[in-house]
Amino acid sequence: MSQSYDRGLIEDFGRWQEFSAGMWAWIFHKFTGWVLIGYLFTHVAVLSTATVDGATYTSTLQGLESLLLVRFLEVGLLAVAAFHILNGIRLLFVDLGVGLGAQDKAFYAALVATAAVTVASIPTFLVGAF
Amino acid sequence: MSTQIQESETETETEETSEHQTRRLAEKRERADMAERAETDLSGADETARIKVFRYDPEVEGKKDPRFDTFEIPFTKGMTVLDALIYARDHFDSSLTFRHSCRQAICGSDALFINGRQRLGCKTQMVDLEWPVQIEPLPHAEVVKDLVVDMEHFYDQMEAVEPYFQTNDLPDGELEEQKQTRENREKVKMSTRCIWCSACMSSCNIAAGDNKYLGPAAINKAYRFAMDHREGEDMKEHRINIIEQEHGVWRCQTQFSCTEVCPKDIPLTEHIQELKREAVKSNLKFW
Numbered sequence: 001m002s003q004s005y006d007r008g009l010i011e012d013f014g015r016w017q018e019f020s021a022g023m024w025a026w027i028f029h030k031f032t033g034w035v036l037i038g039y040l041f042t043h044v045a046v047l048s049t050a051t052v053d054g055a056t057y058t059s060t061l062q063g064l065e066s067l068l069l070v071r072f073l074e075v076g077l078l079a080v081a082a083f084h085i086l087n088g089i090r091l092l093f094v095d096l097g098v099g100l101g102a103q104d105k106a107f108y109a110a111l112v113a114t115a116a117v118t119v120a121s122i123p124t125f126l127v128g129a130f
Numbered sequence: 131m132s133t134q135i136q137e138s139e140t141e142t143e144t145e146e147t148s149e150h151q152t153r154r155l156a157e158k159r160e161r162a163d164m165a166e167r168a169e170t171d172l173s174g175a176d177e178t179a180r181i182k183v184f185r186y187d188p189e190v191e192g193k194k195d196p197r198f199d200t201f202e203i204p205f206t207k208g209m210t211v212l213d214a215l216i217y218a219r220d221h222f223d224s225s226l227t228f229r230h231s232c233r234q235a236i237c238g239s240d241a242l243f244i245n246g247r248q249r250l251g252c253k254t255q256m257v258d259l260e261w262p263v264q265i266e267p268l269p270h271a272e273v274v275k276d277l278v279v280d281m282e283h284f285y286d287q288m289e290a291v292e293p294y295f296q297t298n299d300l301p302d303g304e305l306e307e308q309k310q311t312r313e314n315r316e317k318v319k320m321s322t323r324c325i326w327c328s329a330c331m332s333s334c335n336i337a338a339g340d341n342k343y344l345g346p347a348a349i350n351k352a353y354r355f356a357m358d359h360r361e362g363e364d365m366k367e368h369r370i371n372i373i374e375q376e377h378g379v380w381r382c383q384t385q386f387s388c389t390e391v392c393p394k395d396i397p398l399t400e401h402i403q404e405l406k407r408e409a410v411k412s413n414l415k416f417w
């Protein structure tokens with residue numbers, strides 16, 4: 001063989017439109033897993049203001065909660081956590097070899113349930129935000 | 131449908147040069163005929179199917195840059211993608227290169243990337259696809275020419291799992307049959323169906339990023355023998371040792387891409403997952 005051709009990017013994420021359930025589940029799980037890790041850092045930072053004194057902690061929280069952006073981020077965090085947990089349960093079944101034929105349906109179910117939980121949480125998170 | 135070119139049997143010339151000459155003329159006539167026939171085929175066809183085919187030839191100046199060629203194929207009932215390619219090659223461009231042999235989904239030669247998915251050309255009906263049909267070589271493999279990719283790496287991975295029956299416990303009598311129970315045969319049945327087409331390997335995102343990953347087909351092959359009771363415990367341990375290495379089963383991220391594209395419907399992810407559990411079990415064995 002004299003030479004060959006590597007077709008590069010079109011072979012990977014360039015063909016995202018052709019991805020099926022299992023692939024999307026994998027991408028979302030990675031993404032949500034790492035978002036949760038990221039949240040952990042901010043979470044610890046906020047909680048640690050309690051080591052100064054109670055008043056600082058309270059004013060920090062109140063300050064954050066008064067920001068519309070934070071309210072929306074909370075909804076997003078819930079969505080991310082809900083999907084990660086639900087799909088995590090799906091993955092546990094996949095690891096046990098249970099119901100592999102329905103793995104795609106399980107993924108769609110996780111998406112629908114995540115959407116339901118997220119929508120239901122909006123009144124709670126956004127109350128008094130506007 | 132494939133239209134095989136019939137070599138004309140009338141070339142019994144004496145002189146070599148003239149023989150050559152006649153053959154060339156005959157071939158030229160043949161080509162003209164073919165083009166003409168293609169015209170009538172096209173006008174007589176119920177429909178015209180358009181295929182867009184990936185072209186690349188490093189050895190021909192001007193074809194070094196990959197491109198897509200469009201061919202118009204007279205569609206006939208029952209036409210497969212492979213039939214369409216054969217038609218294009220035989221009637222429009224004899225340099226169009228692709229692998230095929232059995233035309234019945236058993237030789238594993240013609241796994242292609244058809245409309246964005248790994249499929250066997252011979253097992254894919256044109257009617258089941260959106261037209262124009264885009265035909266490309268398998269992703270994640272080096273393209274040698276047109277639709278032909280280098281399969282060497284795939285075969286290496288298959289060899290790595292020792293894809294043949296081996297056993298230490300042979301039956302006593304020399305002519306004794308080595309029987310497998312019905313249940314055990316059922317267990318490995320699907321895994322025996324692999325035709326080494328590499329569609330699964332090509333679809334796998336992990337295999338794309340890790341050149342050493344055994345890949346779904348090789349792991350499935352290991353499963354076929356590891357789960358065969360006739361090989362015995364020692365051999366099973368040996369097989370588990372191979373597949374639980376760093377670039378073995380644990381690379382699988384259960385994306386299910388392989389299972390979805392396998393033309394023989396082998397539940398690849400299921401087999402990989404089962405081998406993961408077997409690997410864990412063999413390592414946890416402290417009794």
Ligand code: HEM
Pocket residue numbers: 029030032033034036037040084085086087088089091092383
């Ligand atoms: C009930 C809650 C949770 C469940 C059921 C769950 C389940 C899982 C499972 C099964 C995996 C492995 C996926 C695989 O097979 O590759 C995983 C990965 C991961 N999880 Fe969770 N998880 C949960 C909560 C969390 C939390 C709270 C965090 C972050 C603080 C987190 C961060 C991650 C990360 C970073 C990964 C790895 C992603 C990667 O593959 O790169 N998870 N989770």
Ligand code: SF4
Pocket residue numbers: 323324325326327328329330331346347350391392393394395396398
């Ligand atoms: S497992 Fe299926 S997709 Fe993979 S090489 Fe074998 S037949 Fe082809």
Ligand code: FES
Pocket residue numbers: 229230231232233234235236237238239240241250251252253
């Ligand atoms: S030509 Fe043999 S598998 Fe398609």
